[in-house]
Amino acid sequence: MTEEHGRPHLSAEEVQALLEGRLPDREQGAIRAHVDACARCASEVQAWQTLMEELNELPALAPSELFAERVMAQAPVKKSLLSRTWSRLREGRRTASGTTAAGRHPGPAILQEYVEGFVSGRRRARVEAHLAACDACRDETEEWDAIFLGLSSLPRLAPSSSFTDEVMARVRLPAVAPAATEAPVWTRALEAAAGLLPSTSRGWTLAGAFAAVPATAIVAAVAFLLTHPLLTVTDLTAFVWWRGAELLSGGFAWAGGWALDQAVTHHLLGVGQLALNAPGAAAATLVAAWALTAGALWVLYRNLYRPSDTAASHVHA
């Protein structure tokens, strides 16, 4: 460093201190006098002044909107209960809406749901509005599309051709009765009839005895006809026909007389007369009687016939 005009040339620190007004009062006068007298130091001061003015005019640059949020998410801040609750509420609202606010990026979960077609209505409109304006999110959506396309084209893979037989070889099948559900009707009828046949000699003897009762009667009738040559089959038929008709007509006549003598017949005839006089009431009574009968039959059916008895054996809870 050379000396000129009574003091050395200014150092860079002294020039910056001079321009920023940080020089002690006792030095300031001497340094200013030197700058006024020294062309070299005056030029140096001018250059520093220009640089500092440019630095002071640099604009303040803003971070992205998510900057503070991202930093705060990682900050070890102890939040109050009220603050935590409020954050959860805001988070819930944001998740539900799909986007946090205008201009904010939908998260990857929402973009995946959008690609899968799970985002609809106003939420979908908001996502699409954002995608129309945001190149980054549009690119990301295309990437998700590619992932979904790749996944949807994954094939099912086949095991070896012996797979079924190998499994069946390891399965202990229970003993199965003849397939009632698979056999035709006539086979099942024959099987049912076969079930009625006696299986022991005592059973066969009893069955023979029962079968002999009508056979004995028939044999006796034939023997009677053969031992009475004057009695022809035509005469016998005519006698049976005449006697039978007489019995039937007598029976009907007796039944009709008995029925007319009964009190209930008089009641029924009275009801019939009422029905003729008031057909509407009679029809309503008939409908009610029919409904009651149907209900009673249904109750009987439910109590006497239980389909669960047959089906329950196949159904396991």
Place this chain on the structure above:
Amino acid sequence: MDYSSLDDRKLIELAQEGRERAFREILERFQRPVFSLVFRMIRNREQAEDLAQEAFVKAFHALDSYDPDYKFSNWLFKIANNVAIDHLRKRELDTVSIHGSEHAADGEEEERTRIALESGDESPEAYAESRELGGQIELAIGKLRPEYRTAVILRHVEGYAYDEIADVMELPLGTVKTYLHRARAELKEALAPVAG
């Protein structure tokens, strides 16, 4: 009777009665989905065949405990997934021995056992598998956590709804959603260099 035209419910009823043709029809219907799941979980064809068979045999022997109100394929996938996960857990324990048998008498024996275990992956079958599951996306799926793998396969190969996956995996619906979102994010990251 044409078993192929029966619905699952009727088919299961007949299988519960012990009808062999019903069992065979169940195998015909479900062997590919079940094997696909197990193979992609295990990534070893031979073991996957054994485990898929084990799943079917378990299911057939437990048909009496099957609730017909429950979707049969869900029940079957649940069994198959549990079989695969159990196998992976055992294999994870076994991988400890890849570093050499703990019973090895000396360093040489330890080295020998280590090599024997590792060389198993170099069989011709393994080579064929590497081609079968060798696509970029299959490789990426193979690197996912087993739970993520199950969710991805059920969702994208079988087309299961989220709630059905939750049913099969016995997880809350929200957890399944998270699994799928994270799994796809991992796939996207893994496939990004390929796509680029």
